Amino acid sequence: MIKILKYLKPYTHLALITVALVVVDSYVTLYLPDLMSQIVDKGITRGNVDYIWQTGAKMLLVSLIQVLAIIFMSLTSSKAAMGVGKDLRNHIFKKVQSFSLGEIDQFSTASLITRTTNDITQIQQAIVMILRMVIRAPVIAAGSIVMAVSKDAKLTMILLVSVPIAAVAMYFIFSKTMPLFKSMQKKIDRLNLVLRERVTGVRVIRAFNKEDHEKERFEKANVDLTQTALKVNRIGAVIFPIMMIVMNFTIIALVWFGSKQIDMGQLQVGSMMAVMQYVIQILFSFIMISMIFIFLPRASVSAQRVIEVLKTTPTVLQPSDPTEPTGKGVIRFEDVSFYYPGAKEAALENISFEAQPGKMTAIIGSTGSGKTTILNLIMRFYDVTRGTVKIDGVDVRHIPLERLRGMIGYAPQKAVIFSGTIADNIRFGRDELSNEDVLRAAEIAQVDEFTQKMPEGLNSPVAQGGTNLSGGQKQRISIARAIAGKPKIYLFDDTFSALDFKTDARVRAKLLKEVKDATVIIVAQRVATVMNADQIIVIKDGKVQGIGNHKQLMNTCPVYKDIVLSQLSEEEAVGGDSNGK
Numbered sequence: 193m194i195k196i197l198k199y200l201k202p203y204t205h206l207a208l209i210t211v212a213l214v215v216v217d218s219y220v221t222l223y224l225p226d227l228m229s230q231i232v233d234k235g236i237t238r239g240n241v242d243y244i245w246q247t248g249a250k251m252l253l254v255s256l257i258q259v260l261a262i263i264f265m266s267l268t269s270s271k272a273a274m275g276v277g278k279d280l281r282n283h284i285f286k287k288v289q290s291f292s293l294g295e296i297d298q299f300s301t302a303s304l305i306t307r308t309t310n311d312i313t314q315i316q317q318a319i320v321m322i323l324r325m326v327i328r329a330p331v332i333a334a335g336s337i338v339m340a341v342s343k344d345a346k347l348t349m350i351l352l353v354s355v356p357i358a359a360v361a362m363y364f365i366f367s368k369t370m371p372l373f374k375s376m377q378k379k380i381d382r383l384n385l386v387l388r389e390r391v392t393g394v395r396v397i398r399a400f401n402k403e404d405h406e407k408e409r410f411e412k413a414n415v416d417l418t419q420t421a422l423k424v425n426r427i428g429a430v431i432f433p434i435m436m437i438v439m440n441f442t443i444i445a446l447v448w449f450g451s452k453q454i455d456m457g458q459l460q461v462g463s464m465m466a467v468m469q470y471v472i473q474i475l476f477s478f479i480m481i482s483m484i485f486i487f488l489p490r491a492s493v494s495a496q497r498v499i500e501v502l503k504t505t506p507t508v509l510q511p512s513d514p515t516e517p518t519g520k521g522v523i524r525f526e527d528v529s530f531y532y533p534g535a536k537e538a539a540l541e542n543i544s545f546e547a548q549p550g551k552m553t554a555i556i557g558s559t560g561s562g563k564t565t566i567l568n569l570i571m572r573f574y575d576v577t578r579g580t581v582k583i584d585g586v587d588v589r590h591i592p593l594e595r596l597r598g599m600i601g602y603a604p605q606k607a608v609i610f611s612g613t614i615a616d617n618i619r620f621g622r623d624e625l626s627n628e629d630v631l632r633a634a635e636i637a638q639v640d641e642f643t644q645k646m647p648e649g650l651n652s653p654v655a656q657g658g659t660n661l662s663g664g665q666k667q668r669i670s671i672a673r674a675i676a677g678k679p680k681i682y683l684f685d686d687t688f689s690a691l692d693f694k695t696d697a698r699v700r701a702k703l704l705k706e707v708k709d710a711t712v713i714i715v716a717q718r719v720a721t722v723m724n725a726d727q728i729i730v731i732k733d734g735k736v737q738g739i740g741n742h743k744q745l746m747n748t749c750p751v752y753k754d755i756v757l758s759q760l761s762e763e764e765a766v767g768g769d770s771n772g773k
């Protein structure tokens with residue numbers, strides 16, 4: 193938690209004002225019982241009405257000051273805490289942006305969301321508490337002890353019994369609650385994960401009649417969290433009555449011993465009342481401290497989780513010696529091997545090939561063979577474990593990330609659509625693109641074929657995730673986004689499989705004209721999509737099985753032949769032509 197407090201620095205002025213107001217509030221809290229004892233001892237017992245009026249007015253005035261201090265203290269402490277929360281959310285967001293897919297996998301998306309929302313809310317509450325209570329409670333406790341001793345030291349000795357009892361109770365809460373809070377945040381993660389899967393996978397869940405199963409999964413996570421929260425609250429609920437019992441017995445003891453002293457003429461009624469109030473305040477301070485012990489451990493768990501994200505160094509970093517590739521976009525894999533973080537088996541092993549500008553390179557292979565992984569390494573979503581990926585002779589790890597990704601037009605396997613219009617999705621924040629670029633891309637990717645039927649054309653709105661579009665329509669928008677920027681390199685990850693054969697052929701025909709000077713890598717499962725490529729890379733279990741054009745591979749690569757014959761007849765298979773482009 194202390195590490196998080198450095199984020200309070202920009203709000204030091206608000207924190208200092210809060211602390212100053214806390215001091216005012218604490219001073220008044222300590223001063224009022226003293227005034228009250230004076231009213232009783234000097235005013236009431238002596239029948240001095242003027243003194244009662246004067247001191248009464250003084251009490252009203254300081255109370256008013258206290259009320260104002262408390263109001264402003266709430267304002268300044270909340271402002272400071274909200275500011276820290278806002279800054280932390282910004283920092284986490286920026287950090288997550290810099291993460292490679294490896295770090296995102298490591299934390300899980302659900303946990304990153306909980307850390308940015310729920311954990312930061314806990315920290316905000318803790319900061320308000322630290323600013324207002326952490327200083328006030330000990331100040332009041334210490335001040336009350338001094339004041340009570342100055343009124344009657346003997347009577348104050350009662351605290352020697354009640355304070356240790358209160359301290360034991362506090363230790364009990366601390367030792368029980370800390371581990372529970374840790375598991376509670378994990379359970380909130382779990383609940384978020386189940387909820388996220390439930391909402392995003394709603395179609396599949398319904399299609400497989402798995403609603404009851406999912407409900408059960410959610411119930412389990414929900415009940416689990418509730419039970420832990422109840423346990424924490426139960427501990428909290430026990431401690432409060434314990435403190436009240438301690439306090440009430442202390443008051444009884446005070447009245448008992450106090451009245452005896454008054455009887456003996458050693459103490460005045462007002463002083464006894466003041467000591468009583470100070471003792472109540474001391475014990476209340478202990479209750480406050482125990483509340484702090486309940487909340488601060490929870491917040492410190494949250495703070496650790498937030499710091500963990502902020503401290504993580506992304507594995508994919510900007511180069512320290514940036515080099516700009518100046519060629520036309522030759523991609524070269526030199527003996528590349530890659531293991532996903534934590535994986536025992538290599539996803540890619542000793543991959544070497546070259547993809548030339550003006551040529552189409554296709555990658556084919558069964559599911560899980562490593563095709564997407566090859567594209568991931570070109571864009572540095574992950575860095576290679578061994579070997580080198582080069583563009584125009586420059587290791588991709590030496591190319592500034594924005595420059596590298598700016599050279600590439602990428603359409604992922606699963607189209608990602610954002611809320612906005614279709615044109616917004618194609619342009620995707622790149623202000624340098626003209627309207628003509630967007631229109632041209634829409635035309636090549638056959639987006640205009642379906643937007644023409646929409647009343648607002650390309651400016652038709654799309655729902656978040658593209659729920660009002662078909663799979664093929666989303667894929668066409670994704671292709672248009674990749675080509676709108678006229679990059680040097682195009683990476684299409686099985687992008688055409690969601691299109692019907694006719695649209696697939698039409699899009700590819702137009703696309704090939706458009707990208708004729710660029711380096712194009714197409715990952716595909718369909719033989720029809722790849723058989724006319726200049727170069728086909730056949731991949732199985734992360735290893736290259738053969739590289740060549742369709743005809744060469746039909747003669748030399750049994751794995752390729754198997755794939756082809758599983759999809760095409762013998763006659764169709766022979767029809768491939770490397771110049772078909």
Ligand SMILES: Nc1ncnc2c1ncn2[C@@H]1O[C@H](COP(=O)(O)OP(=O)(O)OP(=O)(O)O)[C@@H](O)[C@H]1O
Nearest residue numbers: 297532535539557558559560561562563564565566
């Ligand atoms: N994020 C990840 N973490 C760990 N392993 C992964 C991850 N992504 C993929 N893998 C593993 O790496 C291997 C290659 O996956 P990849 O996605 O490259 O296959 P693919 O050929 O593109 O498959 P498909 O055609 O089904 O998309 C698979 O065995 C997969 O289980």
